[in-house]
Amino acid sequence: MDRDLHCVVAMNRSHLLRATENLVVCLIFLLIAPVAVFGQYQGENIRGDYGVNAGSQGEPGFYLIVPAWQQNMDRIKNASGDPVLASVFSAADLRLFLPTIYEVTPWRVLGGHYGFSVTWPITNFRPESPTAQSSPSGWGMSDLYVSPLTIGWTTGRADFITGYAFDAPTGRYEAGAADNFGMGMWSHELQGGTTVYLDSRKIFSVATSAFLEFHSKKKDQDLRVGPILTLEGGAAYNIEKIGGAFGVGYSLQTKVADDTGSDLPLTALRALNLYGRNRVFSIGPDLTTGIFEKGRTMGFVNVRYLWESAARSSFEGSTWFVAFNVARLH
Numbered sequence: 270m271d272r273d274l275h276c277v278v279a280m281n282r283s284h285l286l287r288a289t290e291n292l293v294v295c296l297i298f299l300l301i302a303p304v305a306v307f308g309q310y311q312g313e314n315i316r317g318d319y320g321v322n323a324g325s326q327g328e329p330g331f332y333l334i335v336p337a338w339q340q341n342m343d344r345i346k347n348a349s350g351d352p353v354l355a356s357v358f359s360a361a362d363l364r365l366f367l368p369t370i371y372e373v374t375p376w377r378v379l380g381g382h383y384g385f386s387v388t389w390p391i392t393n394f395r396p397e398s399p400t401a402q403s404s405p406s407g408w409g410m411s412d413l414y415v416s417p418l419t420i421g422w423t424t425g426r427a428d429f430i431t432g433y434a435f436d437a438p439t440g441r442y443e444a445g446a447a448d449n450f451g452m453g454m455w456s457h458e459l460q461g462g463t464t465v466y467l468d469s470r471k472i473f474s475v476a477t478s479a480f481l482e483f484h485s486k487k488k489d490q491d492l493r494v495g496p497i498l499t500l501e502g503g504a505a506y507n508i509e510k511i512g513g514a515f516g517v518g519y520s521l522q523t524k525v526a527d528d529t530g531s532d533l534p535l536t537a538l539r540a541l542n543l544y545g546r547n548r549v550f551s552i553g554p555d556l557t558t559g560i561f562e563k564g565r566t567m568g569f570v571n572v573r574y575l576w577e578s579a580a581r582s583s584f585e586g587s588t589w590f591v592a593f594n595v596a597r598l599h
Contacts, residue, residue, distance in 0.1 A: 310528050311396055311547075312482050312497040313412060313436040313456040315340075315365065317575045317588040320518040320555040321503035323478035324462035325428040326421025329382055330598035332371040332568075336590060339364050343586035348545030350581055360586070365411070366391040373421070375599055381422040381429070388414040390440075396452055409450035411440040419460070426469070430478070432460040444489040453488035462502070471509075477502035481525075492530035495546070498523055503555050512559025518573050520588075523548040545582040551575035553587075560595075568595040 315338055340363045347353045371386040390411040419432035435458065440451020462478025478501055484494040505516030524546035538544035553575040560568040573590040 310487075310492070310494045311452070312484065312494055312524075313414070313452060314458065314480050314482050314497060314499045314522070316499055316501070316520040316522045316549065317518075317551060317573060317590050318367075319478055319501035319520075320557070320571065320573050320590075321505035321514050321516040322428075322464050322474065322476050322507075322557075323502040324430055324464035324476040325423075326382060326384060326419065326430045327371075327373055327596075328598050329373045329375050330596050332369075332373075332597075333595045334367075334369040334371055334592055335594075336367045336369070336592035337365070338367065339589040340584070341586040341588070342584040344584070345543075346580040346583060346585050347542040348582050349542060350579065351542075353541065353543070363394045364392065365394065373419075378420050381420040384419040384421065384432075386414075386416045386419070386434075390414065392450060395447065395449055397447075397449060407448075409441060412451045412456075413437045413439040416460075426466050426471075428464040430460070430462050434458040434460065438488065442488055444487065452494075453490075454494065455485040456482050457484075458482045472507055473505070474507060474514075475502070475504045486530065487532075490530065490532045492532040493528065495524045495526040495528045497547075498525050505555070512557070512561075512569055514555070514557040516555050517552065518555035518575065519550070519552045520575060521548075521550045543582050547583045548579065548581040549577050549583050549585065550579040551577040551588060568593065570594070 318336065318338060342361045342363065344352050344360075345354050345358055367388050367390050369386055369388040371384065373382050373384040376383045390413075391408055392411045393408050394411065414434060414436050416432055416434035419430060422429040436452070436456040438451050438453055438455060440449070442449045442451040442453035444453070459481045460478065462476065464474050464476035467473040467475065480499040480501075482497050482499075484496070486493045499520065499522045501518070501520045503516050503518035505514040507514050527546065535544060553573065555571075555573045557569055557571045560570060569592075571590070571592045571594065573588075575588045575590075577585045577587055
């Protein structure tokens with residue numbers, strides 16, 4: 270009888286300890302949710318916005334591009350790749366409209382065409398407030414993206430592109446605020462990529478572009494986001510007559526160094542096993558077709574859907590990308 274009573278007491282104590290642990294984890298989550306949900310902090314580069322011909326610059330001309338991007342955040346994965354915080358996180362959708370002007374000039378630099386672009390992001394994205402992110406209302410301007418230098422080369426069997434870009438902290442940001450639209454930091458990005466054609470008619474191609482971003486400290490904080498590497502590209506079947514490319518696109522985004530600074534909440538992140546370098550891989554169909562008027566190419570439509578997997582210290586779900594591209598070629 271004493272043994273049975275001891276077992277009952279031990280079981281009750283075990284349930285009490287488990288409940289206490291769960292309560293502590295939930296309290297920590299509520300206190301530091303803006304950080305904990307993402308693991309380490311986010312960068313500026315969105316994944317999935319480049320596809321199967323990511324290493325090609327395009328013909329000389331002026332391009333007006335209106336992309337729409339949506340990330341469906343279905344779950345959170347910790348540093349071990351296991352789902353966490355399912356009881357306190359409900360799925361959310363992040364949306365971006367990215368109106369862009371892009372110019373590929375006739376001017377040549379090092380034998381390649383010089384180009385530049387400017388993007389004004391409009392978003393419902395609150396980078397450090399998951400409760401605000403889940404709201405479908407409330408849009409604002411995020412950080413301005415400028416690529417003052419891109420150079421593209423075309424050869425018989427391959428295209429190449431390289432460049433530099435930066436993000437200026439133009440979006441609203443105050444340390445600790447729940448309604449920020451910007452990241453509160455400068456970001457600098459180095460770019461490079463190639464599209465390789467597997468046959469002389471350029472019907473089959475494979476492509477990859479790399480984007481390596483570095484960040485300043487966040488506004489009014491001793492906190493610097495670690496460098497982030499994003500790889501994007503895919504394999505395509507190209508149909509020149511309709512300006513089409515049909516294939517499979519992919520992206521891989523991973524942090525290559527830890528976040529640093531005395532304002533980084535290490536204790537809380539480690540308590541939730543969310544301290545670790547963000548990583549997400551995604552793959553899915555990628556379709557592009559031309560828009561024509563009287564036999565002349567007026568632009569393109571690009572649609573991409575990527576399923577995400579292998580996430581670490583990050584959200585995991587899927588990504589939509591749709592872009593309307595109106596071109597005036599030189």
